[in-house]
Amino acid sequence: MTYDIDGLEAELRALLGDGGVSREPAVLERASVDGARLSPVLAEQLPLGRAELVAWPGSAQQIADVVAAAVRRGVPVTPRGKGTGNYGQAIPMRGGLVLDTSRARAIVEIGDGYALVEAGVPMAAIEKAANAAGQQVLMYPSTTASSIGGFLSGGSGGTGSIKHGMLHHGFALELDVVHAGGEAALVHVEGAAAEPYIHNYGTAGIIARAKVALEPLQEWRAFYASFEQFEQALSVIRPFADIEPTPRLVSADGPVLAGALPEDEGIPAGRSSLRAILDVASIPAATALVEGAGGRVEVVREGARASLQVSRTSYNHPIEYLQHAYPDTYFHVEVSGDALVDRIDEVQAVYPGGMLHIEAQKGRPIGMLAGEYRSAAEVFAGFDRLTALGVGFHNCHQWYVDYEPARTAALAATTDPQGLLNPGKLQERVDVQTGHQDVQK
Numbered sequence: 111m112t113y114d115i116d117g118l119e120a121e122l123r124a125l126l127g128d129g130g131v132s133r134e135p136a137v138l139e140r141a142s143v144d145g146a147r148l149s150p151v152l153a154e155q156l157p158l159g160r161a162e163l164v165a166w167p168g169s170a171q172q173i174a175d176v177v178a179a180a181v182r183r184g185v186p187v188t189p190r191g192k193g194t195g196n197y198g199q200a201i202p203m204r205g206g207l208v209l210d211t212s213r214a215r216a217i218v219e220i221g222d223g224y225a226l227v228e229a230g231v232p233m234a235a236i237e238k239a240a241n242a243a244g245q246q247v248l249m250y251p252s253t254t255a256s257s258i259g260g261f262l263s264g265g266s267g268g269t270g271s272i273k274h275g276m277l278h279h280g281f282a283l284e285l286d287v288v289h290a291g292g293e294a295a296l297v298h299v300e301g302a303a304a305e306p307y308i309h310n311y312g313t314a315g316i317i318a319r320a321k322v323a324l325e326p327l328q329e330w331r332a333f334y335a336s337f338e339q340f341e342q343a344l345s346v347i348r349p350f351a352d353i354e355p356t357p358r359l360v361s362a363d364g365p366v367l368a369g370a371l372p373e374d375e376g377i378p379a380g381r382s383s384l385r386a387i388l389d390v391a392s393i394p395a396a397t398a399l400v401e402g403a404g405g406r407v408e409v410v411r412e413g414a415r416a417s418l419q420v421s422r423t424s425y426n427h428p429i430e431y432l433q434h435a436y437p438d439t440y441f442h443v444e445v446s447g448d449a450l451v452d453r454i455d456e457v458q459a460v461y462p463g464g465m466l467h468i469e470a471q472k473g474r475p476i477g478m479l480a481g482e483y484r485s486a487a488e489v490f491a492g493f494d495r496l497t498a499l500g501v502g503f504h505n506c507h508q509w510y511v512d513y514e515p516a517r518t519a520a521l522a523a524t525t526d527p528q529g530l531l532n533p534g535k536l537q538e539r540v541d542v543q544t545g546h547q548d549v550q551k
């Protein structure tokens with residue numbers, strides 16, 4: 111691919127000022143890495159790409175201006191929020207421009223039941239603004255500093271998902287997206303029309319502004335319990351999901367994973383840990399469940415910060431802490447199903463050193479199965495064994511769009527005909543003229 115990166119740099123300097131553009135090697139380096147190191151399979155393949163230019167548009171309209179300028183010059187554009195995506199989705203695999211949204215961070219409006227925000231606003235900032243208006247975000251990830259644009263494009267769910275499901279279940283009400291047609295236009299999409307832009311890494315359009323759903327604020331408590339045995343904690347995971355009002359988050363770990371988490375009196379050494387964000391009205395019911403299973407409540411804390419702290423030990427985060435405690439040792443697979451509770455020994459035996467981090471959900475629990483890393487082949491060989499046990503899994507060791515990829519490819523064929531938006535992440539690209547499908551490797 112040949113393009114005029116110098117010309118784009120000059121144009122973006124005129125648009126954003128000298129502070130809005132950089133080609134400093136250290137800056138390019140930082141803009142070219144994300145959370146891919148969470149996967150040793152991906153880490154072995156790094157670096158997968160390097161930015162040639164970074165730009166920081168300061169508003170939704172400037173995001174559109176920057177994309178249009180890059181597209182007119184045929185320069186690939188990889189959008190970037192906080193860079194916490196854990197599959198290499200934010201790595202600029204074909205070089206070109208990294209469009210960093212972190213300065214487009216206006217909270218435009220908090221209305222009744224919604225927040226209208228620019229793409230770079232951190233999730234914790236939306237929650238804080240919503241709280242000040244007596245409301246709360248439907249869901250946010252354990253990476254609470256990640257951006258709304260990055261969460262909608264690269265995430266899946268988190269705190270709030272027990273009640274509200276995953277990202278594509280109605281969280282994003284309206285989006286202003288930018289297509290790669292060369293015009294600096296914000297395209298407004300709502301409801302079902304917004305859905306195809308969710309969780310496909312910006313390959314069909316870059317989110318410049320989002321209206322996301324809020325709900326009335328509840329009085330939450332950060333709830334820490336512990337158990338002698340992991341099986342005791344597991345035995346209350348499904349009942350916890352059915353507590354009313356529905357918990358915002360319920361996570362549990364055995365003693366090794368729990369021991370890798372930040373020190374906290376709520377997580378005593380050598381015991382299995384259950385951490386939850388519970389409506390204050392449900393504390394008696396939750397306490398009865400814990401004690402009925404032979405556990406004990408360690409501490410219950412008030413305040414939004416205490417809840418955020420519980421969130422930061424959920425979903426992929428325990429795996430990251432485990433990797434810090436035991437460098438170069440563990441990988442993980444994202445898993446789901448009742449077998450996580452009912453067949454825990456067999457599930458953990460799929461990989462050497464297998465350990466489950468579990469999250470309560472309505473229907474069936476989900477989790478992160480950690481194992482000792484030997485080779486990529488061994489990781490993939492475990493998938494069949496998980497399937498045989500009735501465990502659903504998500505391969506978090508590849509960077510391709512894997513949620514509705516054909517739908518994304520069809521949309522991108524019209525919204526990004528030159529294939530400039532986060533190139534390298536779509537396995538299927540459909541030629542809009544001929545309908546020919548080209549499989550990228």
Ligand SMILES: Cc1cc2nc3c(=O)[nH]c(=O)nc-3n(C[C@H](O)[C@H](O)[C@H](O)COP(=O)(O)OP(=O)(O)OC[C@H]3O[C@@H](n4cnc5c(N)ncnc54)[C@H](O)[C@@H]3O)c2cc1C
Nearest residue numbers: 191192193194195199252257259260264265266312317425
């Ligand atoms: C330790 C750890 C814990 C995690 N926990 C969770 C969790 O609880 N729940 C969860 O869902 N995810 C989780 N993730 C994954 C990640 O944090 C989410 O995908 C996250 O919300 C990404 O936000 P970000 O701002 O860091 O996006 P980035 O990593 O910068 O980008 C993510 C993807 O979206 C694209 N993108 C960024 N901004 C835009 C935009 N404005 N428009 C279009 N595309 C864009 C990027 O190109 C990239 O493909 C975790 C990751 C790690 C490493």
